[in-house]
Amino acid sequence: MTSNAEHGMLDDFLAYTLAGRRPAAHETQGTCANGARWSWLDEGVLQFEPASVGKGTRSVLASAGVHGDETAPIELLSRLVRDIARGSAQGGLALTCRLLVILGNVDAMRDACRYRDDDLNRLFSGRHAQVPHSHEAPRAAALEQAAIRFFADASSEAGARWHIDMHTAIRASAFEQFALLPHTGKPFSRAMFEWLGEARISAVLLHTTKGNTYSHFTAEACGAEACTLELGKVRPFGQNDLTRFAGADEALRHLLAGESGVAPTTMPRVFTVIDQLTKQSDAFELLVAADVPNFTPFAKDTLLARDGDYRYIVSRDEERIVFPNATVKPGLRAGLLVVETTRHTLSQLV
Structure with missing residues (x-):
């Protein structure tokens, strides 16, 4: 049976997190309507395990709010949590993947700002150690460890590890929705490009040097197929037209449900740094x-x-x-x- 605490957390994970609420020690785990198991791991960090896990089960890290004022993807992830909890029988989402949901810079989300001291998305791959007194440094270290622990239990088969880090841009763009792929020295994946096409991402930017972003970290340290999505403009909570991001939302849901989704009619245009x-x-x-x-x-x-x-x-x-x-x-x-x-x-x- 679902407890009131569990119901409130999963039904509106964003509101629960912004309020600074934490589950009691005996309420940090539970089971959803579809048999998926959930675990509250840290503030803004939820893990889901499908009812059945096999050798090739996909593991997906879905993150948003690494910049606290980029609210639309945060709202999308909160709705995703709600729909997983409800299960497909109640009009929600069937889950066939392992999933780690992360709301990144929670303090900045509460303050409606990008960050407090330092850009969190420049502090990964150990760079947080260079700014030990920064408000963001402990969170960067915690999010690195969350990813490492999650992917430590992931399949090592090709294409089984994914990280979708969702952002919104500060300014307008010739391509409203675009993606950035980290440089790992390895060839880029057709599966990722096809997924980006399904998500209606119109352009992809390829990095040519290693960086300190969250997606760079998971690609290099965890072997994930990782991307950073830029999905539109920065707006306050509650002022987003989430239908504008339906492509990315639906593509992520297809990925988590193990569905092939809609084959892209066109691939994104590609730009290299x-x-x-x-x-x-x-x-x-x-x-x-x-x-x-x-x-x-x-x-x-x-x-x-x-x-x-x-x-x-x-x-x-x-x-x-x-x-x-x-x-x-x-x-x-x-x-x-x-x-x-x-x-x-x-x-x-x-």
Whole structure:
């Protein structure tokens, strides 16, 4: 029988988490209507195990709220938890995968801000150790350990480990919904690209160096097929039109239910990072409009940034800028430069 505490937590995991509630020691585990078992592991961290687990059972980490003000994906995950708890017989979701649901920067979510001291999505792969007094450092370490423990029990078969980290962008974009794939040195997966196509992701950005994001960490440390999704604009809780994210929501549900979903009619366009703008000092100038959309193209010989003696001038016929942000702290990325590589990338998928 479902306890009142369990019902409240699973029925609205977001409200439960924002309120700072925690289950009593004897109420941290239970069973859903469909036989799936759930475990509350930490604030904002829930694990589900399907009624039947086999050798090749898929393990999926679904995270949102790594930036506290990116609310739409957080709301999507909260609804997902509710529907898993209800089970397919009650109009909910059948679960055939192991699932770890993570709401990332809970304190920033409560404060309706991106982060308190440091960008949580720049503190993974051990970088949190460099800022031990940061409010975000303990959370980065905890989320690393949560992923390691979850994937330690996962199948090692190809394609059995996934991490979908969902975000929303600060600014407009030439491609409203796009994905970023971490650099691991390994070929990119056709299954991931087809899933992104089903999710109606229109563009994919390929990193060419290792980073400190959550998806970089799980790809490298846990062997996961990992992606970061950018699903639209930052808005306050309750002001999101979640129908705009139906593609990603439905594709994630198909993944968790073990369904093939709808075959994509078109694959996403692909862009590869060729350089980045780094803010070296407070003298840094980003010579683009403050509201320039992501993926805006610039022609050869355009001066994009300067910082003391440093200049960034477009050297190819066309380069596009992604995540331009002159307000970051010195030493951090102030923008990425990408070029289109669709044909080559899609021909190399495995």
